[in-house]
Amino acid sequence: MGQSYEQSKKTATKIIVILGIITIAEVIFALLGKGYIIDGLHFPLIIMGGVMIAMSLVKAYLIVYEFMHMKYEMPGLVKSVLLPTLLLVWAVFAFFQEGNYWKDRRGEIMDKNEDRVEIPAETKQQGMLKQLDENRKQN
Amino acid sequence: MADTATLHAATDDKKLWDGGASPFKSSYGKLMMWYFLLSDAFTFAGFLIAYGTLRISSPTWPVPDFVFSAFPGGFHHKPLYFVTVMTFILLASSFTMVRAVQEGHQENRKGVVFWMILTVIGGAAFLGCQAWEWTTMIGSEHVTITKNPFSAHTEPGVYLEGDGHDIKEGDTFEVGDSYLIHKHDGEWGNLKYKVTGGEDAGMVKEQAFGPKAFGALFFFITGFHGFHVLSGVIFLLIICINSATGLYAARKNGYEMVEKIGLYWHFVDLVWVFVFLVFYLL
Numbered sequence: 001m002g003q004s005y006e007q008s009k010k011t012a013t014k015i016i017v018i019l020g021i022i023t024i025a026e027v028i029f030a031l032l033g034k035g036y037i038i039d040g041l042h043f044p045l046i047i048m049g050g051v052m053i054a055m056s057l058v059k060a061y062l063i064v065y066e067f068m069h070m071k072y073e074m075p076g077l078v079k080s081v082l083l084p085t086l087l088l089v090w091a092v093f094a095f096f097q098e099g100n101y102w103k104d105r106r107g108e109i110m111d112k113n114e115d116r117v118e119i120p121a122e123t124k125q126q127g128m129l130k131q132l133d134e135n136r137k138q139n
Numbered sequence: 140m141a142d143t144a145t146l147h148a149a150t151d152d153k154k155l156w157d158g159g160a161s162p163f164k165s166s167y168g169k170l171m172m173w174y175f176l177l178s179d180a181f182t183f184a185g186f187l188i189a190y191g192t193l194r195i196s197s198p199t200w201p202v203p204d205f206v207f208s209a210f211p212g213g214f215h216h217k218p219l220y221f222v223t224v225m226t227f228i229l230l231a232s233s234f235t236m237v238r239a240v241q242e243g244h245q246e247n248r249k250g251v252v253f254w255m256i257l258t259v260i261g262g263a264a265f266l267g268c269q270a271w272e273w274t275t276m277i278g279s280e281h282v283t284i285t286k287n288p289f290s291a292h293t294e295p296g297v298y299l300e301g302d303g304h305d306i307k308e309g310d311t312f313e314v315g316d317s318y319l320i321h322k323h324d325g326e327w328g329n330l331k332y333k334v335t336g337g338e339d340a341g342m343v344k345e346q347a348f349g350p351k352a353f354g355a356l357f358f359f360i361t362g363f364h365g366f367h368v369l370s371g372v373i374f375l376l377i378i379c380i381n382s383a384t385g386l387y388a389a390r391k392n393g394y395e396m397v398e399k400i401g402l403y404w405h406f407v408d409l410v411w412v413f414v415f416l417v418f419y420l421l
Contacts, residue, residue, distance in 0.1 A: 005241065009238075009241060012241070016230065016231075016233070016234040016237075019230055020230060023226055023227065023230065026416075027219050027420075030420045031219065036204065036218060049421060052420050056413060056416040056420075067233055067236075067237050068401075068406070073163070074162070074165070076162065076163055077163040081173050081174070081177050084177060085177070085180060088181070091184070092188055095188050096191055096192060096195055099191065099192035099194070100196070103195060103196045103197070103198065106196075106198065
């Protein structure tokens, strides 16, 4: 489908070479940005993260569209497989935001963990009885 | 062309989805492989997002270039070299898989078997590399799922003792510098240091263990991926043997089974792209 045998052989070779080049570029960039190649040179995290994620997404596109032949499938199939993964974009933002929140409140959480609340036995029982009464009234 | 015409006719009749036709022009097996891979993608994404969340929530995290810097043959301080080799092995096996699928479309039995054997070798080589990496981490660096001796400093200071490896007495360090706590005769040797800056300047402290979650996440996620590779290798072998015996040639469907295991195999490579990104590059 799509390409002749000779053509597809050439495409496969081309894609694997591109994937190899991107991988090498990623590693070089990772080491360059952290000062391994040129002493004292450091890229900010946002640039490092952005470039690496972009390069990985290009690799993912090439693997799915060329190696897994997504390019030659029917539009309905493509949509039914790829659109659900968009949910993950939301998951990434939601959870990373949450992680950041935990980090900012680490001290507070540790303090709370130290807190010990003593509840006198009577109060506990009174509370339960009160709750029971309220439930009865509602019903 | 004839196919497209039939398809259009079927659409007009609104009978395309009534059964008997193949609306996505894909076999049941291939379509279900795609949906299985979609669900597997969600599983992996769940793990990787958990990794990211815990990493973000920690005040410090082991630096990958420092943690993954050993190379077979006793080499150290070779940041990312070994994992790059692993990535290339997996990429190469993905290429040989593509070739096997293409030979399958040509109904070329010998070609299919030849390229599949190469793919199996690639998968096995990757597993071997992973076994070596795990052995190094567990055996000589003593990382476990509950104890993580890798960490990075959060304040500048000067060491008051050496560990007989890389750190000598009097060595200074800055915020963000990495360290590995070594084990000597079964005893952890957390080094003492004097803080030279920040809030606690002047205090004497001991190297703290790194975030616990690191070991658990590393072994669990790379282990889960490695298990996918292992299952892949086993299925590749079975399908390779079936191809060799002529089972798929008799089906006359262009070695569709090879295509299906090919989809799975590329997916394993695809997951590795992201494991490589979050564990080793960032």
